[in-house]
Amino acid sequence: MRRPTAPGTRPGFCMPTIVRALALVGVAGLIGVGHSLTRERPIAFAGTSAPDTQPEPREGFRTSPDPETYNASRVDTLSGDDLLDEPVLEGMITLREARELFEQGALFLDSRHLENFELGHIEGAVWMPASEVLVRAEELMAFDPATPVVIYCTGGTCDASHNTASRLTTYGPDLGLDFADVRILGLGYEEWERAGLPTAEGDQ
Amino acid sequence: MSAARWGESILIQTPVRLVVGGLFCLAAYMKLFDRVWAGNDPTLTFAEAIKGYHILDPVMHHHAIVTAAYVIPWVELLAGLLLVIGIWARPAALVSLVLLAGFTAANASVVLRPDVSASCACFGSIEWPCGNSITWCQVGRNAVLMLMSAYILWRGAGLVALEAPGSGTRAAAGDLDD
Numbered sequence A: 001m002r003r004p005t006a007p008g009t010r011p012g013f014c015m016p017t018i019v020r021a022l023a024l025v026g027v028a029g030l031i032g033v034g035h036s037l038t039r040e041r042p043i044a045f046a047g048t049s050a051p052d053t054q055p056e057p058r059e060g061f062r063t064s065p066d067p068e069t070y071n072a073s074r075v076d077t078l079s080g081d082d083l084l085d086e087p088v089l090e091g092m093i094t095l096r097e098a099r100e101l102f103e104q105g106a107l108f109l110d111s112r113h114l115e116n117f118e119l120g121h122i123e124g125a126v127w128m129p130a131s132e133v134l135v136r137a138e139e140l141m142a143f144d145p146a147t148p149v150v151i152y153c154t155g156g157t158c159d160a161s162h163n164t165a166s167r168l169t170t171y172g173p174d175l176g177l178d179f180a181d182v183r184i185l186g187l188g189y190e191e192w193e194r195a196g197l198p199t200a201e202g203d204q
Numbered sequence B: 001m002s003a004a005r006w007g008e009s010i011l012i013q014t015p016v017r018l019v020v021g022g023l024f025c026l027a028a029y030m031k032l033f034d035r036v037w038a039g040n041d042p043t044l045t046f047a048e049a050i051k052g053y054h055i056l057d058p059v060m061h062h063h064a065i066v067t068a069a070y071v072i073p074w075v076e077l078l079a080g081l082l083l084v085i086g087i088w089a090r091p092a093a094l095v096s097l098v099l100l101a102g103f104t105a106a107n108a109s110v111v112l113r114p115d116v117s118a119s120c121a122c123f124g125s126i127e128w129p130c131g132n133s134i135t136w137c138q139v140g141r142n143a144v145l146m147l148m149s150a151y152i153l154w155r156g157a158g159l160v161a162l163e164a165p166g167s168g169t170r171a172a173a174g175d176l177d178d
Helices: A014-037 A072-077 A095-103 A114-119 A137-141 A160-175 A189-194 B003-033 B042-052 B062-085 B089-111 B136-155
Strands: A107-110 A149-152 A182-184
Touching: A014 B062, A014 B089, A095 A149, A095 A182, A095 A189, A137 A160, A149 A160, A160 A182, A160 B042, B003 B042, B003 B062, B003 B089, B003 B136, B042 B062, B062 B089, B089 B136
Parallel strands: A107 A149, A149 A182
Antiparallel strands: none
8 A cells, every 4th residue: 555645746556446446346236236126026046935936846756865866977977777767956857757758748948058959959859048938938838838847958956957947937927837847857968868868959 | 658658558558458348348238138148037047147156055145146146247337338438447457357357266166067067157148259158268268358457457548548648537546657
């Protein structure tokens, strides 16, 4: 820190720079607070908001009895049928359960980046990251609300499928999107592919 | 004012300041208004992106994540605008440097954790030259921008700026002391 300088001499810049930087952040913070006040509905994340905004577990489907048994390193070494019953994190479905729903005609939503979707996706899946849910609500309205929905991304700690599920269950009903059964696949597209399950390429 | 000083100002300081400031304005705009990337709720999408880094627990630190989603774009926008017009360039460069240091550390932490799959959310739908997924590319890009911010912090706005000598709006103290 430099002392105040006399007129005509070179002033130091450390303190004024830091003070002004803090002022800049303070003004931006106030604008951000004002911005937040314009929002009608508070921001809620899947799995962290009130329980009544979360999809109810579907009867008959189990999730991993012990979330700690999910092991990303082990999953990477598995292939074929070995992946079907691999435990997943709590609240998600296993690959076997997803396969059953696939065979029953469930709607699969791919929440990964478009470039990943185009390289390969679950056969019949619709590309639907969270940001697209409300924009393309009409496209989803074409499906029967009773149709089970399975959302997937890259698996493990990937958040994209949770985000899409959150938009569907929290904001969807206001737009007439009222899917009764929304599921999240615990493993990801790569595991689905390694298990030898049906896939497709391209943007459709 | 020497020719060398003018040369540095025109050839280096001004372009560097405009590039960093412009990129910060772009980043802020994309976070606030880019519907291609964020759909009809950019703030929620940015908050989800911050959560996706798995640095803050979404239950314990929900408010911190949401606050960051509201404030970071405006900090970027203000810092970017000040850098572009050349007023308070050093404070704006300091803010951009601190922001970039945080972003770089966050990006590096994702790259170093193979089980975490997160989107950068840096420039919305424009992630050139890097893809949407976080790799060392984003870390390198931020490192270059940090060097540029550090240069502005060191050398100031230059002579082609609103706060430059003779412009009538020179900042009171410290912004042109080199």
